[in-house]
Amino acid sequence: MSVKVVYEDVAVGSAAASSVETSEAMGISKTSLLPFGALEGPIATTEQNQWVLNGTRKVKPKTDPVGFWSTPRSGDDCTFTTPPTITITLDGQFTSLGIYFKFDGETGDYCSDLNLTWYNGTTQLATQQFFPNSGNYFCEKTVELYNKVTIQFNKTNLPDRPIKISLILFGLVREFERQELRSVEATEELNIISDELAINTLDFTLDSEEDIDYIFQEKQPVYAYNGKTKIGTFYIDESTRVSKNVYNVSCIDALGILDEDPFAAAIYTNANAKTVLESILGGHFDLELSGDLQSEKLTGYIADCTRREALQQVAFALRAVVDTSGSGNVKVWRLSETDPAEIPLNRLYTGGDVSTSAIVTEVRVTAHTYSTSGSGSDTVEVGGKTYHHTTAVTVKQNPNITASTKPNVIEVKDATLVNSTNVAAVTQHVFDYYMRRQTHSVQIVMDKELPGDYVDTTTPWDDHITGTITSMTIKLSGIAAAECDIVGTGAPA
DSSP states (O other), X not given: OOEEEEEEEEOTTHHHHEEEEOSOBOTTBOGGGTTTOOOOSOBOOSSTTOSOTTTTOBOOOTTSOBSEEBSSOOOTTXXXXXXXXXXXXXXXXXXXXXXXXXXXXXXXXXXXXXXXXXXXXXXXXXXXXXXXXXXEEEEEEEEEEEEEEEEEEEEESSSSOOOEESEEESEEEEEEEGGGEEEEEEEEEOOTTOSSOOOOEEEEEEEOSSOOOXXXXXXXXXXXXXXXXXXXXXXXXXXXXXSSSEEEEEEEOHHHHHTTSEEOOEEEEEEEHHHHHHHHHTTSSOEXXXXXXXXXXXXXXXXXXXXXXXXXXXXXXXXXXXXXXXXXXXXXXXXXXXXXXXOOGGGXXXXXXXXXXXXXXXXXXXXEEEESSSOOSEEEEETTXXXXXXXXXXXXXXXXXXXXXXXXEEEEOOOTTOOXXXXXXXXXXXXXXXXXXXXXXXXXXXXXXOTTOEEEEEOTTSEEEEEEEEEEEEEOSSSOEEEEEEEEEEEEO
């Protein structure tokens, strides 16, 4: 297994602010893609040893642009008679640790000698020559408050080659692999009824092999991998440098970021759920919404809160879950409780336990109505309008209780997108959850499990627990193991 953590310390907003200029690009180039990433792959070309007849080279479709391929080629000595240049002008002033280049790593071609010059307007701030030695290379030099960079390409690593670049970033992209990671632990959770939304976390200790002073800026993205499987996308929350090359880093997921951003109060009447969710995300993150929720409607109120809290209100009313595990998107979907996937005994560690929650005797869910006319017990103000607020309670009693059962009532009062139309379904949904009284806590060898998966496991005493994975604490070392909580019901084997 290959453990990997990918860190991006890129000047925020620099990609969108970049304007790329050059007079030395082939017609297949689309230089505007360079700050975002362009086509990669083993493309058949006419340079020596670049049209290998083994099926690995493909003729590039005309519709697939590359980032930058230079019209000049290097000579037999790998140098350029007239070095090609690129100028990138930025709308605003930016600070970064350096500039990252992604050359043609698929073929092993890269620029081996280049000059970078930084400007603020017409004032030169810094200049330096660099000697890349791989297809991915970081030109380390901290420069503050620049708005223009010129790049001069002097030499290629192989003769008779154009410069080929798919990505230029104003900052650092660094892949930390197992030999540099003392520990990596990710915790990913979801709540079955979404009465709260958990924040996924990633914690790792880095013992860097390079003498780079990592800043680990807040909210910069970090990607965690178990082999080729993406564990998730996270964002720097805090870091501590404990020695010259050792850093302790804590990260949160998209929901953690959304919890720091305010959402203004809103009233909805038969509003499309997808539209509401996208407004809550505010363009910060992409929404991944299941097909069965695309046409759902929402009616009710969301008070002033954080974007994470607003997202929780919507998910609860939709009887949906929210999670970011295995992705950089905010995923919203309804759980399935059919066809459980077996986690076999050979992937279960010995031990584990099963806890049983107290019997719930009754579920009470409040439905809310907001109207500009009539009267209500209280009022809310949204957009300069006054809305009268009335409530009604729906009750679902447990039919299996006895006279001696200790009362244990679950009340949901503040779900303000629950209304007369959806309250019955929401109440049943909450009731069904509390009837799943057993939680199997067990460590597994991971395959492709994610929170929300419906699975079947075996207890140490050979009973079966069938339920939903609600929590995974993943420790990445030689074997990817996860401490899991599986909420469901049990039966003898």
